[in-house]
Amino acid sequence: MEISSTQSKYQKPNNLAGLGRRWGGQMIDSITTLFLFYAVGLAAEFVGLPPSVVGILALGSGVAYYLFSDAMPNGQSLGKKLLGMSVIDEQSYLNCNLYQSFMRNITTPFLNIFDWIFIFFGSRKRLGDMLASTIVIRSK
Template sequence: MDISNTSSEYQKPKNLAGLGRRWGGQIIDTLITYFLILFVGRLAEFIGLPPNVVAVLALGTGVAYYLFSDAMPNGQSLGKKLLGMSVIDERSYLNCNLYQSFIRNITTPFLNILDWIFIFFGSRKRLGDMLASTIVIRVR
């Protein structure tokens, strides 16, 4: 009896986001992170909070956005939404959740270049995507 396993083999989706689009989304999200840090910091200073509290609030807001932004509605950070991409689970195709967003983004500040080298291989997944079992697709 011949049983074919072709249906259980991973097949790369045809609508994976391209490298340029992904890099652009990364730049936009990084700029948004910096903007949030500056905005929250200035606002907290304006309110008159102590410098230590200002620093914690500003950095905490920026880091929270950066780590958890891919779990925003439809698996789209603001950068991904602007460029028509979405982060989804590679098996279920459900939107990226908080845990996956954290895992896929925590690697970037520490392994930035190494993390992105992986994207040039066939699956177009950076190390963070591999660890979180996510893929980035085009939605328009």
């Protein structure tokens, strides 16, 4: 009886998104977050809601978009869609889910520059991607 000892080795996809594209997507998503925060705040204020409710709605909408935007259809936040990228699970290649989107984005506000340093290494994964087991690929 012969036992095969082959190991499946992780191979980096050859369509990983580049650094410039990823940075551009991050900037578009940050601007979208700010716009959403501002627009929801204005709308809630216009409707006549109390200031504390306006603040909660505005902050909540901005935070929700920022944390969960990569779980939008095809693993594409607005920035990723505009720049032709998708966030996918690194093992199954399925689109990013809500949990993965939360895990990959929760680190950014706290470890922003430190988080991005990791993207310069061979796997092109920042800390958030490592926590969520995701990769960012070109979709166009």
